Amino acid sequence: MIDLAWYFRQQWKRYLGSILILLLVSLIELMPPYLIGYTVDGVVDGSIQLNTLALIVLGSIGLWVVVYFLRIRWRIWLFGAAAELGKVLRDRLYRGFSRHSPHFFDRYKTGDLMARGTNDVRAVEMTAGEGVLTGADSVINGVLVFVVMTAVLDWRLTLLALLPMPIMALCINRLGKRIHTAFRSSQSAFSDLSDFTQSSLNGVRMIRAFGLEQRQIDGFNASADETRKRNMDVEKVDSLFDPVIQITIGASFFLSVSGGGYLVATDQMTIGQLTSFTLYQGLMIWPMLAMAWLFNIIERGAAAWERLKEVFDEEPEIKGGEQSPGNNEIIDIQLPAFTWRGHKEPTLRDISLSLAPGKMLGIAGPVGSGKSTLLNILLRLEDPQQGRVSYGGVDIRSFRLGDWRGKFAVVTQAPFLFSRSIEENIALGRPDATTEQVRLAAKMACIDEDICQLPEGYQTEVGEKGITLSGGQKQRIAIARALLLDAEILILDDSLSAVDGRTEHTILQNLRERQAHQAMIVVAHRLSALESADRIIVLQKGHIEEQGNHKALIEQQGWYAQMHRYQKMEKVLEGK
Incomplete structure (x- = not known):
C-alpha cells in the first residue's frame, strides 16, 4: 500500500482547500438537474412564465461560470501539490544516490535507477494528484447525489438504480489486484x-569497433519486445475496466x-421528476467511473511506490560522524588487513604509512x-x-563525510566531463571562479594552448563525456579542474x-x-611521474614490498x- 500520509500532512492546506472547493462545486452542480425537472413540469402543465424560464437559463449559465473558475483554482492547488511531490521524491532519490557506496550501484543498474526516478515517480505523483481528485470527487459527488436522489426524489428508484453496483465493486477489486x-x-x-539503452549508448564506440551493431540491435529489439509484451499485459487488464463500468451503467x-x-x-x-432523476443518475456516472479509475491509479x-521504497529503505553503508576535521594535519594509515565483500583473501595487508602536509607520496605496483x-x-x-585511517590523530570515521571528502581533489585515469563548455567543466568545483582563474589552472595543467586552438576556445562544448576531446586533453582538463579547486590533498x-x-614533466x-x-x-604505472616524490611505496599482492624515494x-x-x-x-626503442 502506498504511504503518502507524511506528504499530505505537509501540504494539508492545498489538499483541504481543493477538497472544500470540490464540495462547493458538487453542491452547485446539484441545482441544474432540479431546475430542468422543474422547467419540464412547468412546460407540461403550462404554469411556467417566460420571465421565469429566462431567469432559470441565466441562473444556470451564471452557475457554470462560477464552477469554471472554481475548477481552475482547485486544479492549481491539487496538481501543484502533486507536482511538488514529484520534485520531493526525485530529490530524495538523488540525495540517496549520492550517499551510497559503490556496492549500491553494483546491485542496481543505472537504467533501473533512471526508470525509478522517472516512470515510478510519475506513477506516485499521479496517485497524489489524479488519485486524490478521483477519490474525493467521487465520494463527495456520489454521496450528495445519492442523498438528493433518495430524500428529494424517490428512494425506491434509487435502490433500483444501485442494484448493479456491488457486482461492479467485486469485479474492480479483482482487476485491481491483477493490474x-x-x-x-x-x-x-x-x-x-533503459539499462540496455544506456549501456549501449555509452559503449557505442566499442560496439562499432567490434562490428557488434546488429547484435546490439537484436538485443534492443528483444528487450523492447519484452517491454511491449509486459505493457500489453497491463493494457489487457486495463481494458477490462471500461466494459465492466459501461455494463453497470447501462444496467x-x-x-x-x-x-x-x-x-x-x-x-x-x-415526468419532470423522472427527468431530474435521470440527470442526477448521469451525475452518478462520474463517481462510478472515478472509483474504477481510482483503483487503477x-x-x-x-x-x-514499492519499487521506490526499495531504494529509500537502503541505508548508506558509509556513514559520517559529527566532527569537522582540522587543517593541514598528518594522515596516518594503519591497516592490518582489508578484505572485499565476498572475497576470502585480503586485498591489503600490513599497510602502515603517513602523509604530511606539503609532501608527495608516490604509489606504484602491478595491476591488482x-x-x-x-x-x-x-x-x-x-x-x-x-585498523583505521586517522587525520591529526582522529579517526576519519568521526568526521562528516562531506567535510572529509572536501579536503580532496581527485583526478582519475578516465576522468568524467559533462556535456558543457570547457570553462564550465574546469570550474565544476568552483562555479564562481573567474575566467582568469580558470585559465591559470589550465596553464598549470598544460591545456591552455590546446583550448585556445579550439573553435570557440573555453566556450567550446565538449560533447557527452568529452567525446570531442582526446584522452590526454580530457585528463589535463580534469587536472585543471582539480587545481582550481585548490584542495588540501591532490x-x-x-x-x-x-x-x-x-608534458607530464611540465605538469x-x-x-x-x-x-x-x-x-x-x-x-602511476609510468614511474617517471614518481621521480620527485618524497616517498614512494610499491604494493605487491596487497602489502608494501618496497618503500623509499626514487x-x-x-x-x-x-x-x-x-x-x-x-x-x-622502452623509451629508447621508441626513439623518445
Whole structure:
C-alpha cells in the first residue's frame, strides 16, 4: 500500500482547500438537474412564465461560470501539490544516490535507477494528484447525489438504480489486484530496457569497433519486445475496466428508466421528476467511473511506490560522524588487513604509512596490487574491517563525510566531463571562479594552448563525456579542474597516462612549485611521474614490498628498479 500520509500532512492546506472547493462545486452542480425537472413540469402543465424560464437559463449559465473558475483554482492547488511531490521524491532519490557506496550501484543498474526516478515517480505523483481528485470527487459527488436522489426524489428508484453496483465493486477489486502485478512487471521490463539503452549508448564506440551493431540491435529489439509484451499485459487488464463500468451503467439506467416509467404511469412520479432523476443518475456516472479509475491509479502507484521504497529503505553503508576535521594535519594509515565483500583473501595487508602536509607520496605496483583499494579507503568509499585511517590523530570515521571528502581533489585515469563548455567543466568545483582563474589552472595543467586552438576556445562544448576531446586533453582538463579547486590533498590516480613524457614533466613541475601547502598522492604505472616524490611505496599482492624515494628504490634492485629499467629501454626503442 502506498504511504503518502507524511506528504499530505505537509501540504494539508492545498489538499483541504481543493477538497472544500470540490464540495462547493458538487453542491452547485446539484441545482441544474432540479431546475430542468422543474422547467419540464412547468412546460407540461403550462404554469411556467417566460420571465421565469429566462431567469432559470441565466441562473444556470451564471452557475457554470462560477464552477469554471472554481475548477481552475482547485486544479492549481491539487496538481501543484502533486507536482511538488514529484520534485520531493526525485530529490530524495538523488540525495540517496549520492550517499551510497559503490556496492549500491553494483546491485542496481543505472537504467533501473533512471526508470525509478522517472516512470515510478510519475506513477506516485499521479496517485497524489489524479488519485486524490478521483477519490474525493467521487465520494463527495456520489454521496450528495445519492442523498438528493433518495430524500428529494424517490428512494425506491434509487435502490433500483444501485442494484448493479456491488457486482461492479467485486469485479474492480479483482482487476485491481491483477493490474498491480502486471504494472510492477512492466516497470521492471522498462528498467531493463533503459539499462540496455544506456549501456549501449555509452559503449557505442566499442560496439562499432567490434562490428557488434546488429547484435546490439537484436538485443534492443528483444528487450523492447519484452517491454511491449509486459505493457500489453497491463493494457489487457486495463481494458477490462471500461466494459465492466459501461455494463453497470447501462444496467443501472435500464432499471431506473423501467422503474421510473412505471412510477410515472401510476402517477407516483411526474415526468419532470423522472427527468431530474435521470440527470442526477448521469451525475452518478462520474463517481462510478472515478472509483474504477481510482483503483487503477492506486494499484499502479502502489506498485511504483514499492519499487521506490526499495531504494529509500537502503541505508548508506558509509556513514559520517559529527566532527569537522582540522587543517593541514598528518594522515596516518594503519591497516592490518582489508578484505572485499565476498572475497576470502585480503586485498591489503600490513599497510602502515603517513602523509604530511606539503609532501608527495608516490604509489606504484602491478595491476591488482591494491592501489585503488587504498585510495577508496582513504576517501571513505570503503571502510576497513581492521585498523583505521586517522587525520591529526582522529579517526576519519568521526568526521562528516562531506567535510572529509572536501579536503580532496581527485583526478582519475578516465576522468568524467559533462556535456558543457570547457570553462564550465574546469570550474565544476568552483562555479564562481573567474575566467582568469580558470585559465591559470589550465596553464598549470598544460591545456591552455590546446583550448585556445579550439573553435570557440573555453566556450567550446565538449560533447557527452568529452567525446570531442582526446584522452590526454580530457585528463589535463580534469587536472585543471582539480587545481582550481585548490584542495588540501591532490590525488592523481594514473591521470597522466595519456600525455607525453615532456608534458607530464611540465605538469609535475608546476604541481611541485605550488605544493608548499598541498599534499599530493600520485598513483602511476609510468614511474617517471614518481621521480620527485618524497616517498614512494610499491604494493605487491596487497602489502608494501618496497618503500623509499626514487633513488633508494633504484638501489634496492627490486620490482621498482626492474620496471624503471624496462620503461627506460622502452623509451629508447621508441626513439623518445
